[in-house]
Amino acid sequence: MSIFKEKEGFTRRQFLKGSAILAVTVVVTGVFAKFGVDIYKASDDYIAERVQGLYTLDESMAIRRSHNNPEIAQIYQEFLSPGGVNPVSEKAHHLLHTRYGKDIPALIEELEHHDEDHAA
Amino acid sequence: MSTVIAEGVIHVTNDCKACDHCTSICPTGAISGMLGQKHHIDPRLCVNCGQCLINCPFGAISDASSVEMVRQALNDSTKIVVVQEAPAVRVALGEEFGLAPGTNVKNKMYAALRKLGFDRVYDTEFTADLTIMEEGTELIHRVFNALGVEGFESSGPLPQFTSCCPAWIKYAEDKYPHILPHISSAKSPQQMFGPVAKTYGAMKLNVDPEDMIVVSVMPCTAKKYECDRPEMIASGFKDVDYVITTRELAEMIKADGIDFLNLADEDADKFIGLSTGAATIFGATGGVMEAALRTAYEILSEEKLDKVEFEAVRGLAPVREATVEIPVKALGTKLPVHVCVVTGLKYVDSVIEDVLAGRSTYHFIEVMNCPGGCINGGGQPIRRDTY
């Protein structure tokens, strides 16, 4: 009965191949990590681009201040505060302002009876 | 009392692969579940911001949709359907049609909405300007009250917080009820548009507000929740009927086979459709602040600003602060206005606690839930590009 075995040790060629595989593994890991870091860095770029889009649009607008909007002046003069531009008028308060948290049920009550009060 | 809506707008579908990414995105810790376990959103804690939705690697989180109702309203010839679009929609809608982020498609958007069958195309930017008028005036009243000027005793305390972000409002109502007096009583631009359209708009169009359907196109999923809040009935009807997101609008445009990129430019309709640059920047973090400063400065100082850009409040850092010197003509002094801009609800807690403890020196604080502002809202096109 004879036992056969592989020869121990390795040749230069075998050593280089084994080392190369380990080196390739390290390089692949590095490339993958670099890829991940690049994605991580670029993942929020679109936010800045969209913000810049709004600022560029703002610069191209003829009117850039809210109080210079002619339709704003018109709605105050004709509807919200007849005769002038007076924000937080009674009508503006009714339509454009609200309340929060525990004040909401009272606000709903008021709004539901608002028309009746004005009709009366 | 918090909100009345039991079921939230945002929910995790069965496609959840339990990757656990969303729990780090959620600003309020509403999402429960461990790695490997299907996740669940607690509607009581959820502020409906949709950040988890746009950040889910599997697209497994979805929002409640009103597209069907909008379609029905559009097909109903007895209804006058008017539409408003938020500032952030116009620089992101193009992405769904292959354009680069930040490309302005405002005028094509108006044209597409008309093609979809909306009877009148207005613009939320008009009511954003209205918000500045109301909220800015309220701020001036609060500052005058704090300075001891007579006649403003009924004004609220300083600092004043902005009220445009429905996610932030729900968060404050749920977690910090004592901060509520500090929040501007002005409604958000979307909720200002509803009553304005159903009263002034209906008057101008000569229609019965009952036959009017107000649809908004928003970059935001929390707006869907906001329009359903029970107190939003100032016009005598439900102020804003339906909210669709930027994504849903793009889907509608694609479903109707509209060649979006080749549409001719159009403008918004008259009376409640004209907008300004100040309203446009509402969609970016710091934009409400900048727009308010432009108006407050010119009204208080009664002189014209040479440079309307306030670079100090721009940027993408989560918490930014700045001081603007405003010469107040009525008082004859220079007033240093301390402002703060918060983007991302995760960062607002320390600011609120400073205010509640009386340590805060700010006059005006802008809070937006989404990092970067509305342009990165939960209803915006989902970006999975890498570089």
Add this chain to the structure above:
Amino acid sequence: MSEIKGKVLKHDQQTRMMHWVHLICFIILGLTGIAFYWDINIISNIFGGPANASLVHRWTGVLFLTGPTIYILLNFERFSRFIDTISTFTKNDIAWLKTMGGYVPFIKVEHAPPQDKYNAGQKILGGLIIIGCLLIILTGFPMWLWRYTLPAAFLSMCYNIHFWTAIIMILLVGGHFFLAAIHPKSRVEFASMMMDGYVDAEITAHHNESWFNELQKVE
């Protein structure tokens, strides 16, 4: 060849241990992975529910990485020889691949070309398993350790690569198991890797002729 008597030590103790560790890890990883990817509660309940199955999956993954790593560091010579063997394709290997070594029923082969320690099919399998393990480990750890910081685009890419690599590896390992344990021509090798490491010299001389000629006789 009938005069060849004796046994060939094909896989030494550490190799067999590494193979066992890797095999058990692979089965656990495959089962848990399938369980929570497709919500198969019957499987995940064996591991204590989806969350625990995921925990088992992750820590088995650590073993799946460290087992072979330690083996390679301790047996670098053997590993280098293995890499050399599976990366060398001679004319004989290509001839073997053309006839699939006689394993495919409808291709009749009189005498397959002489093969090295591993035949051409095994060489390709070895290469694919190395690439697959590398991909699955590289994508697996970010999904676990940096799931909060990494952007959704990268995470979804990791999940996709992880998933498809896993599917391909399960198929490969299934084929490997069939040939090494069930197929009548090659199942004699089962015992050498799974049990004592020895193969009959006669079989080796027939299946791995090139390699057998290089072996040294100990006794």
